[in-house]
Amino acid sequence: MSKKNDIRLLRINYLRGPNMWTYRPVLEVWLDLGELEDYPSNLLPGFNDRLTTALPALIEHHCGVGERGGFIERLRDGTWMGHVLEHIVIELLNLAGMPTGFGQTRATSQRGVYRMVFRARDEQVARAALAEGHALLMATINAEAFDVPAAVARVRDKLDDCYLGPSTAAIVAAATDRRIPHIRLNDGNLVQLGHGQRQRRIWTAETDMTSAIAEGIASDKDLTKSLLKAVGVPVPAGREIKTAAEAWEAAQDVGLPVVVKPSDGNHGRGVTLDIQTEADCEAAFKLADAHGSSVLVESYIRGNEHRLLVVGGQVVAAARGEAAWVHGDGRQTVAQLVDSQINVDPRRGLTEDFPLNRVRIAEDGVILLDLQRQGLTPDSVPEAGRQVLIQRNGNVAIDCTSEVHPEVAHAVSLAARTVGLDIAGVDLVTEDIGKPLAETGGAIVEVNAGPGLLMHLKPAGGAPQPVGQAIIDHLFAEDESGRIPIVGVAGSRGGHQITRLVAWLLHLNGRHVGLACKDGLFLGTRRVEKRNSARWDAAHRLLMNRGVNAVVVENDAASILRDGLAYDRAAVGVVTDLDGIAALAEFDVQDGDQLYKVLRTQIDVVLSDGASVLHAAHARLVDMAELSDGEVVFYAEDGALEAILHHRDRGGRAVFLRGGAAVLAQGPAETPGANIEALLRRFGSAAVDAATLLAAVAAAWALGISPELIAAGLDTFVPELHLA
Template sequence: MKNIEFLRFLNLKGPNIWTYRSALEVWIDIGELEDFPSNTIPGFPDRLTTWLPSLIEHRCSYEERGGFVRRLHEGTWPGHILEHVTLELQNLAGLPGGFGKARETNVRGVYKVVVRARHETVTRAALYAARDLVMAAIEDRPYDLDATLSKLRRMVDRLCLGPSTACIVDAADERRIPTIRLSEGNLVQLGHGCKSRRIWTAESDQTSAIAEGISRDKDLTKSLLETCGVPVPEGRLVESPEDAWEAAQDIGLPVVVKPCDANHGRGVFIDLNTREEIETAYKVALEEGSGVLVERFVPGLEHRLLIVGGKLAAAARGEPIFIVGDGKSTVQDLLDELNRDPRRGLLEEHLLDPVLLEREPAAVLELQRQNLTTESVPAAGRRILLLRNGNVSSDITDLVHPSVAAAASLAARIVGLDIAGVDIVAEDISRPLQDQGGAIVEVNAGPGLLMHLKPSDGKPRPVGEAIIDNLFGPEENGRIPIVGVTGTHGKTTIARLIARIVHLSGKHVGLACGEGLYFGERQIERGNRANWDAAHRVLLNRAVEAAVFENGSAAILAEGLAYDRCLV
């Protein structure tokens, strides 16, 4: 019976005999397929490349585009094919990685297949899916590739780093700063031991809890900014729908009504002119936060300026969201068509949010203003406004006036944020705010970075590099001295002697060896700790100034190393 059987999995979590990156090594038995290379199975290469046309990009041993497809037609074995199909499924699911190897063992039909594994669970699932796909192509059976990719993409979204965190990690990697994921979420350590820093999406260990608390309180933020001379819209907290209307009259119509402590634009209503609109907006805004603000309406578009370490790193502009009638479709039909844009979705990887009326009361109010419901059929060519400040997506970094950038930087410093998303409403971001009545309307902690990484218009900005450069100086790499010891006999004794000598030099030393795990002169655990887990614990300890690791051959083969380079 022709089949591919998985015999053994090895999760190589660090540098290993195959690659400096984490990888998954699987031993497979192809059985009778050893006698059936790909060129002997009628139609197999064409069926496989029809399902996965992007395999044409795999260069393989020929080191040229189409190299792997050429190997398929010339004849290659299932282990090699499994390697390439697994990598391509991961690429299509949003988990890129080009490293793969397939090697024969001394047992006929048994192969070692090694593929890059950014996340073991996802790569293991991709291997199983690749086996099913390859067998379906061999046996000329149908295969639901869309369902497989959908499942893998959901896994990537659920289990892997989000795009904002990933861009910072990639920037650290470019500077050869080691990274360690600390949780199933987006908490990541950059560097080792006492030289390490931490990030959580676009927040760092320099982001204070006080600053984050201030940024969540919109009224307090505005008060502090106003005190320091930063232009903000006039307004105040209100306690009832009636009070909201009184505040609007005092400020002057039109006004903005928004929660005092919500985020992501939830419950924000702008350009309100009537008592009915203001009182309706108050009730919705109150549901989104613990209080409600009424502010002067500032004409113009909303701009998001990303401030990192007091400097402008990127800027994006929000555009109003419209739908256009065709004389046949209802408003709901047009909305559904708008949301079918592949850039729109609820996952973090999506650049634009879907417009869902149940989540956008401001859009419902805009429809009511235009005497429309979801069942209305707008005339052909009629533009219908849904949101006045929609998704922020167009890069305008090069257009920002220096005085506007300085005001945004000052706002971030006043709040106390090292990384801040400063929202500015202005008609022309290339002019000073005071010349046009523009204002800073919010200062946000943990700003999203995707709009700057994948703008719908304009060039991407290296925001990950800006954050890394703010955390580490030009000559810093987040590394502590590491000594690695391996060999046949005497490894433990040598490792302990080295650790003692380093300790006598005045450094706090972490040691993982065959006799236990040590921090300084204190033994934390007894027994053999010459393994990846113990070494990993040493590198996580922010008191450790130097590390000594014993590395046995069995641990290197089964787990890989916990570190990517050592001093000695």
């Protein structure tokens, strides 16, 4: 078989919010199969075997068949290469550690051109997986060699570069479980939870409730000790020193053995334990001095190091460290013994995916010093049977949450409160955390701001702890979701007028409103940008704004197709019509059924306690009502429409026109409302129609605004207010 030409990727578009494909972000790829349009998988000799050999886990892909092996069945029956590329990319993401289950491939109106989408939590990672998948597919088609493990490694490297760290990811996942929305604010771990005025922010395990003063105190170990001692928390005796000579003098004053450590270091760097000689003290001082601005000498507390996580004044997790030893065999060096007896542990590695760190002797001055104190170097060959201490307290990663004595928990909580941290990692040393510190002679040695959570999420031993959930419960009360009312208006008719009216009525109802529509970007009654702001980025900015507690957004079909929605869920979703197909040629939307799939996105995201507002004069929009998780409110000029009468018979709400005024009806009950004819006259050249005004009335009513305020608000609305 002759070599096949490359599949061309015509367009790559990241849909950042809910879209016509799914509720979640996806990467949408337009691709041209070229000559491969005539070669489905069953017409390429050997292709299926080569592909399943390269990616054997494809057997797990259900595909449209709905069961294990479904995609393999499609391959055997014959499927086109766009569909195959979709599954290759999904599998590469799975192998790289970003599990992905969603993908779709659909033909366009042009022969050989397809739209392929797949779930994409991060755009850059998705693009990397697409590039590798494309290369793998073409190599497989043409029976060329391809290094799958190397491709997976490249995708994983991009994932490590771009994705949230494990601590932040755990908190975000806990927020998602409670349906609290999140927005990533930088390329690192700064994340907004919730929207507008109800948002909270985290930066790994620090929150916007974390005091800068408390952080400053925690970074000064000597100051921390003095404050803890003042409130009765047991701490080791010691003092801050400046020279090696002072270190030995302080050690003798404190009483041997001692600990020498930097005053503002972290992660145990430069900390030397159980020092008993002047020479060791001098060496430990030099090591500590290289890791901090000053050095502390403290009494040595016997026992294992423990890390307890305090959230909102409560101990929510605890982990214990253990000493690491090797046993000499008379043949291997210390460095070789470390690799063969310690680093061989599959729980050890160099990334945050591993609960235990790989021991790297040559790079750890504390280990080198401890070896020196035992008369050894990394190249020494210990005699058979000799035990060699490598780390006095290895990674603190053995869960012991259930063992913590209540009095220990009280002391640790008091320590965090004394420093002033809402989230703290408290380090203590004790021989038995199941007994009060007074019995064991234990003491709290450090209080840390911004503690890592990995030891509690993926302990080397024991059960993982739900620390992400604890932090979310600390930030948000049980009945809080972090959400503010969001109103989305979709369609091609009167969207900017509807959104402006709804924003005005919300303003009169006491809300601080952000508005993004074709007339501009508004904060309250002030227009801050004059350009067309019916765009994803404009709406997204409003959700980030701490000054707003309601957001109104105009979404036309093109913006949904180009970016998706800027929000995951809405309190009210309005769809006005299914017109405007002519303007959507670039998206290959050519009929009402296709446009229906686009605009239904606005209804798909309505909250269960929200409402969908639909124009009852359009039969397809009446059908859209069944997609709403929330209430449905119909509107139309004609209140005698069958859809409205049937809806009212079932107790539903509707808004219609009678005698020039809006009527707000629920079941048989009717309330007269705003003077629509008067407002039509005031709009004048804006040429707004009655249906548009009724849509605004229905949306405001769905938001809980009273009919009386709606009527008064429309009477006072000035169409030209923001347009000068």
